[in-house]
Amino acid sequence: MSWIKRNLFFVVGSAVAIALLGAGGFYIYKDLTRNSEASEKLNEIYGTLKTLQSQTPAPGNEKINNTTIAKAQEQQVQKWIASTRNYFQPVPTIPSGTVTSEAFASALRRTIDLLQREADAANVTLPPKYDFSFSAQRPLVKFAAGSLEPLATELGEIKAIAELIFSTRINALDSIQRIRVSEDDLQGPQGDYTDRQAVTNDLAVLTPYVVTFRCFTPELSRVISTFATSSNAFLIKSINVLPAGAATGTGMPGDPNMGVPGGYPGMPGMPGRYGGEGFVPPQPTPAAPPTAAGRGGLQTVLKEQLLRVTMEVEVLKLLPKT
Numbered sequence: 001m002s003w004i005k006r007n008l009f010f011v012v013g014s015a016v017a018i019a020l021l022g023a024g025g026f027y028i029y030k031d032l033t034r035n036s037e038a039s040e041k042l043n044e045i046y047g048t049l050k051t052l053q054s055q056t057p058a059p060g061n062e063k064i065n066n067t068t069i070a071k072a073q074e075q076q077v078q079k080w081i082a083s084t085r086n087y088f089q090p091v092p093t094i095p096s097g098t099v100t101s102e103a104f105a106s107a108l109r110r111t112i113d114l115l116q117r118e119a120d121a122a123n124v125t126l127p128p129k130y131d132f133s134f135s136a137q138r139p140l141v142k143f144a145a146g147s148l149e150p151l152a153t154e155l156g157e158i159k160a161i162a163e164l165i166f167s168t169r170i171n172a173l174d175s176i177q178r179i180r181v182s183e184d185d186l187q188g189p190q191g192d193y194t195d196r197q198a199v200t201n202d203l204a205v206l207t208p209y210v211v212t213f214r215c216f217t218p219e220l221s222r223v224i225s226t227f228a229t230s231s232n233a234f235l236i237k238s239i240n241v242l243p244a245g246a247a248t249g250t251g252m253p254g255d256p257n258m259g260v261p262g263g264y265p266g267m268p269g270m271p272g273r274y275g276g277e278g279f280v281p282p283q284p285t286p287a288a289p290p291t292a293a294g295r296g297g298l299q300t301v302l303k304e305q306l307l308r309v310t311m312e313v314e315v316l317k318l319l320p321k322t
Contacts, residue, residue, distance in 0.1 A: 088318055089231045091160045093152040104148055104155075105141050108134055111155055115162050124165075125172035132158055133178050136188030147182030154178050154207075157315050160232055161209060168222040170215035171306065177210040196312070206314045208237070214244050214308050223311070233316035244306035 093099070095107040112131055119126050131138050137151065158176055165173060177194040180186070185193060196208040215223070220241070227234045 088233045094156040099148040122166040133192040144183035150181035172214040174212040205317045235314040237312040240310040244308045
């Protein structure tokens with residue numbers, strides 16, 4: 001103890017030095033640990049960057065910034081999406097707004113009468129007393145619970161389809177078939193409905209319709225073009241074409257004239273290019289006799305004839321954004 005007293009300053013100084021050395025060692029150890037963790041993170045980031053650089057496409061380098069290019073291309077895609085909205089306009093329901101039985105019954109009769117007049121004005125022949133697939137609903141004033149909204153949607157879509165068809169000046173509309181959406185449809189004629197079903201995916205609802213009509217080749221091309229350029233989203237899924245004079249059974253489910261010869265049985269005559277007061281189904285044209293060898297003259301290669309077209313059309317309705 002006497003030595004400590006004689007060398008008190010030395011002892012205290014040594015103790016302070018030892019404490020400082022311990023604190024310094026602790027901080028050095030702590031910094032080494034931090035540096036090691038930072039080094040590991042840096043190596044991880046470097047490895048990720050190296051992986052991205054090896055991918056296709058890569059983020060780029062000092063000369064080409066693929067990130068900026070990707071953002072510019074994203075803006076171009078967004079502009080294109082905005083420009084396509086004009087082709088995805090929803091078909092208005094009939095009637096619009098809140099639908100009651102009385103409102104729908106009245107709107108249905110007015111729409112059917114309007115379509116019949118438009119067909120007559122466009123010189124398009126319809127089946128006698130045709131109700132455009134609403135035979136089960138036209139005489140009703142009350143409708144099955146929960147069916148008014150889907151019926152109003154289908155009425156609007158069928159009106160849009162029929163008016164597009166009429167605008168192309170086809171010869172005759174045989175039928176428009178829709179899916180069953182009401183208990184009342186169970187009592188309707190089979191020819192008004194298709195066995196196909198609506199499909200819902202992540203983006204839209206696709207509702208199928210089957211349209212059967214008679215026309216020549218130019219009118220058929222106009223039908224396809226008119227649907228393609230419509231402001232509503234119509235998708236032509238399939239087209240079945242047969243000569244109008246052949247058997248009309250197409251093998252498609254719900255064909256209202258399965259196996260019936262061209263034309264409507266007992267129909268009193270058809271205007272336009274059908275000709276004649278009593279309609280007679282077109283007969284197959286006999287093959288021309290072979291031209292004698294060495295004789296001049298032109299040989300008939302293609303002869304226009306009336307066609308019966310069965311076309312499946314889907315109406316695309318975009319789902320609301322969530």
